Amino acid sequence: MIEDKTPQRTSLSDLGEFGLIEHLTKNFEITQPSTLKGIGDDAAVLDFKDKKVVVSTDLLIEGVHFDLSYMPLKHLGYKAVVVNVSDIYAMNANPTQITVSVAVSNRFPLEALEELFEGITLAANEYNVDVIGGDTTSSQKGLIISITAIGEADGNEITYRNGAKSNDLLVVTGDIGGAYMGLQVLEREKQVFQVNPNNQPDLDGYAYLIERQLKPEARKDIRTLLHALEIQPTAMIDISDGLSSEIIHLCKQSGVGCNLYEDKLPLDPQLINTCEEFNLDSTTVAINGGEDYELLFTVSMDDFDKIKGNPNFTIIGHMTQESEGIHLITRADTKIQLKARGWNALQQE
Amino acid sequence: MIEDKTPQRTSLSDLGEFGLIEHLTKNFEITQPSTLKGIGDDAAVLDFKDKKVVVSTDLLIEGVHFDLSYMPLKHLGYKAVVVNVSDIYAMNANPTQITVSVAVSNRFPLEALEELFEGITLAANEYNVDVIGGDTTSSQKGLIISITAIGEADGNEITYRNGAKSNDLLVVTGDIGGAYMGLQVLEREKQVFQVNPNNQPDLDGYAYLIERQLKPEARKDIRTLLHALEIQPTAMIDISDGLSSEIIHLCKQSGVGCNLYEDKLPLDPQLINTCEEFNLDSTTVAINGGEDYELLFTVSMDDFDKIKGNPNFTIIGHMTQESEGIHLITRADTKIQLKARGWNALQQE
Structure with a gap:
């Protein structure tokens, strides 16, 4: 045939x-x-x-x-x-x-x-x-x-970027950084292919990261879930440019500061492994890599019981007075000012 | 200085x-x-x-x-x-x-x-x-x-392309063909400029046509006017691709035919003069040239008295049974089938 x-x-x-x-x-x-x-x-x-x-x-x-x-x-x-x-x-x-x-x-x-x-x-x-x-x-x-x-x-459901209050909890859905590392894997394979077009791409072990880059999903479930839990977020944004960039948007528009905790960042094991292999710091990838299309929102402290333990949500920090600034609190308990480097800036590192 | x-x-x-x-x-x-x-x-x-x-x-x-x-x-x-x-x-x-x-x-x-x-x-x-x-x-x-x-x-005001009925009058606002001839003038000056960059563009006598091409206006006045005259058009479309193309859209979506009368086409004197100078047929330009952004609509015969004599409107034809087809009736009283050649096709002639 x-x-x-x-x-x-x-x-x-x-x-x-x-x-x-x-x-x-x-x-x-x-x-x-x-x-x-x-x-x-x-x-x-x-x-x-x-x-x-x-x-x-x-x-x-x-x-x-x-x-x-x-x-x-x-x-x-x-x-x-x-x-x-x-x-x-x-x-x-x-x-x-x-x-x-x-x-x-x-x-x-x-x-x-x-x-x-x-x-x-x-x-x-x-x-x-x-x-x-x-x-x-x-x-x-x-x-x-x-x-x-x-x-x-409905008018009362709509959640803007400007409603976060000091002491509100900062919550992210799913895990972050995957789409960025998926792109790194694809870029590497593209370069290998350019050198040797007969080379077969080696994508085993990166399936989740590549899917996050090539076939991301928007969180259509979260609206229903928040409704069922009777949670009205005070502010919300989606993660397209990177977590740090989005946090800064929320803080600036709401007139608050933020403490983000490095040890709370939700990372997939495949992300951690691949960051090690690429010799990249997984925290840097998680906070500056973009295109995750997860939702980042703030809720009142009163909603803590409704959020904690739900596998869709991770509390990664809390909002502060504006004068306290916007910081990442590292595992070593040092405070680093968050900067919006976003997607493109990271690629130049 | x-x-x-x-x-x-x-x-x-x-x-x-x-x-x-x-x-x-x-x-x-x-x-x-x-x-x-x-x-x-x-x-x-x-x-x-x-x-x-x-x-x-x-x-x-x-x-x-x-x-x-x-x-x-x-x-x-x-x-x-x-x-x-x-x-x-x-x-x-x-x-x-x-x-x-x-x-x-x-x-x-x-x-x-x-x-x-x-x-x-x-x-x-x-x-x-x-x-x-x-x-x-x-x-x-x-x-x-x-x-x-x-x-x-309001729901009852909205006018689709598919409501024209046989015997409805076909009405156009303003005049047509100007934007296309404006483009011809600009193209000619561009070619002159390419041959001799020191040549000053000669745009005297073409101001109206060039304005129709470079700074067209949408007919925001017509909705108010129709409302004041208590006219609800049966179908409406704007003229972007050319009159013949838009008439065919109205006819196909409404399931009717149309007789368009050459001697009724509203042409600006500057258009007629410039068509002569460029050796182009003004009827061809008027029905196939696009980008006029005038409105083309159909109204019931009962609205004839409200439309006639209004300087904003020209009755250019009437709708017929679908089986009668879509035709231009020339000044010599011959019937020519309308074809949607539109903008790009015309330029190749």
Whole structure:
């Protein structure tokens, strides 16, 4: 048996803009009761009744935000949606719709765009959001994705960045630093591959970290969980740029300080092992590595009993008076001022 | 007196992402009662009470949608907003908010972005929309702008593309074809300039056409006017891709045909003169040239008396049974089938 390994390539210009949009969007179904009209008119029409509306937007550029040499297009489509709905969850709101705009250069065949939209569709189903509009056009270079996410919440549920009070507990969901170390593993394998293209990638033992980088999930469960526990966070943000950067945002907007405890940081064992192998300090990775898409929030001390012991939550510090500053308390009990170095800065170290 | 003609150039990297966003967005004011929270959190928060919400999005790419060699950045920022709010007006809704995402390569200094945002601010003021969010990032090549516009309307006002009925009148606002001819004039001057950079552009006599291309306005007055005249259009769309393309959209979505009358097309005298000079057929330009951002709508025959004689409106045809097809009736009374050649196709003729 001889297999035809030539991948099918259909040129985008064969379809034209309207044909392309129709082809790519035909699988999107409307399931949210707030969506009155989705794709197909000058604009979508939504009805949120007495709910408040929450809106967030992100622009992703090839070579800046993602590298297609190790990011499969389907994963990229999925992640682009995750990044945006994560912002809606960070308001303690429920995502309901997204718009998706894509620009591609001629080097992408139709099949590549289909893969991208397959990932977008998967994520839209997973997070129960309707794709209600967008734009498909050509770019001069590379792939560009712009997603706007829309969500809904009752007015009293919405959680801003500016409500943290001194003595509030600082809580993070899940574990952190994994997405950054996943990227380090992928970068290393890319370099090995560039030296010797016959080399097979060695990704055994890094599965969790790579998944955190290539297929992150937004914490859609937390809103329900907080509701069930009758916890109203005082402030909340999602971890996209890195824990220290997000803590500084919360502190500045709330007018408080913070003590973050190194020994409380939730790290996966695979992260600790891989940091050792790469000769990187796991605390530095955990507080400066970004793209974890976990939620970081503050709660009143009164909620301590509801938070402690819940496997989804880790209390990593507490808020202080603004004048006390923003510090990491190390295992050796020294105080180090937190700086927002974020993702890019760390890579240059 | 010696003038320092060196333009000031501040590198974007001096500011960093957060500093840049803060710098560029500091002039945006919140004026819409529906905006509870604008820029500065994970997402904006809006409250539309019992109104319906209308959402539209567009992605503009340098070299595809605009050419900076004749499009000043301030005009580009203005136009990017206009294009989007025009889609909201085309739903017979009122734009209230926009999000603005921008990606730029390193070749742009801060001052260039400031100019772009000056145009965005001007348009946001003119159309009374709040800038509630966005993203600023670097691109690998060129300038990329993604805008999402949000608007509000009562449920019974919203006008879709699919409500046109046989015998309805087809109405267009303003005049058409001007933006396309403005582009032709600019392209010609660009070519002259490329041959002889000392040549001064000769734009006398083309001011109206060039303004239609470089500083188009969306028809924010039409919604108020229709309301005052107690007219509820049966279907509506804005003219971005060209009249024939938009008529075909209305017909297909409404399941009707159309007779469009060549002698009714509203053409500015400057358009007619310039078409003669360029040896182009003004009807072809009017029906296939895009970017006019006028509104095209259908009304019941009963509204004829309210429409006729109003200088803002021109009745250019009427809808027919679907089986009769979509035709242009020429001055010589011959029937030509309308085809959606739109903007790009026309340029290749």
